[in-house]
Amino acid sequence: MKKRIVSIELLRILAMMMVVMLHYLSKGELLTPLTEEFGTGAYVTWLLEAFSIVAVNVYMLISGYFLVESGFKVGRLAELVCQVLFYSLLIPPILMALGLLKPLGLLKPEQLTVYRLLQYLFPNQMSHYWFITAYVIMYLLSPVLAAGARQLSQRQLRNMIFLLLLFFSVSKSVLPVKLEIDSEGYDGLWFVCVFLVAAYMRLYGIPFLQKGKRAAMCYLGSCVLIYGLTLGVRLVYLRTGRLGNFIHAPYEYNHILNLFAAISLFYAFSGWKLSGETLIGKVILRVAPYTLGVYLLHEHIELRMLWPQWLGATLQCSSWALVPRAFGSVLLVFTVGILVDMVRGALFTKAKKLFRRLRNSN
Secondary structure (H helix, E strand, O other): OOOOOHHHHHHHHHHHHHHHHHHHHHHOOOOOOOOOOOOHHHHHHHHHHHHHOOHHHHHHHHHHHHHHHHOOOHHHHHHHHHHHHHHHHHHHHHHHHOOOOEOOEOOOHHHOOHHHHHHHHOOOOOOOOHHHHHHHHHHHHHHHHHHHHHHOOHHHHHHHHHHHHHHHHHHHHHOOOOOOOOOOOOOHHHHHHHHHHHHHHHHOOOHHHOOHHHHHHHHHHHHHHHHHHHHHHHHHHHHHOOOOOOOOHHHOOOOHHHHHHHHHHHHHHHOOOOOOOOHHHHHHHHHHHHHHHHHHHHOOOOOOOOHHHHOOOOOOOOHHHHHHHHHHHHHHHHHHHHHHHHHHHHHHHHHHHHHHHHHHHO
């Protein structure tokens, strides 16, 4: 059994909390469009967004960092598919039983279409959860990617990553236009790029970032740059009407600042020595395996727009109240998600034991 690194598992937990924060801000409609006038609350929410936007890249860096050595496992992929189906199929009937979802659709009968049913039944192929769809593509390619990364020399791998980032990240980060190939990081191709970066980190490291304090400062500085650059471009837009297509770029997953911030945060945590024998370490190791369930629960297609409303997401409050309300909501959603996925995990464990017993009896 592979040894888990407590500090990285803590980072996994933090990354999922950041994901919940991103969805709280966006699905709760707390992010005033960058092309409109801001109130004080808008400046606060976009700052929270800047420090959370690295979450997806961080999560992928963690996966790639371990996958390059652990390798592809059909059983792990099958378990992931079953985990996704557990949420995509069971949440709608539960919501119906609670009266939160009408049998013929959410609020409007016409919403229950063949397309919606297919999203329940084939969540990966129908991109019910875009992250899972992109992750599965990356995971299927991971044996080839890992073998290739180990086969190439350090210089060859570095040059290949440089060219990929130049094509998918650097170009969109500096050119003030909307590039037709730019998917903003919402696809398997970007995850492949991040996987290769993680492979390089695992095989060779990045010496500049291996000092924890420097890495932490690079993360903080990159997030401030994301925020400041966006506000700067926004100011140009408000005064001239230009750069509208470029205004949101720093907040996209494949922006070079976003990737650098994620790499920096990874190194800031990886150098942090935490013991798995302490109470905190044991809690971290206990909770971390269930973080994906938090995403699958709160981002279900029938829940993603509802839970921020239930938690009272609004800009109609003081900035002093907005921040604690946001963090409190994130903590609540994260806790509920962990507890639900622990139940799911227990059910899966019993199901696997039963399957083995039946197989052995035959």
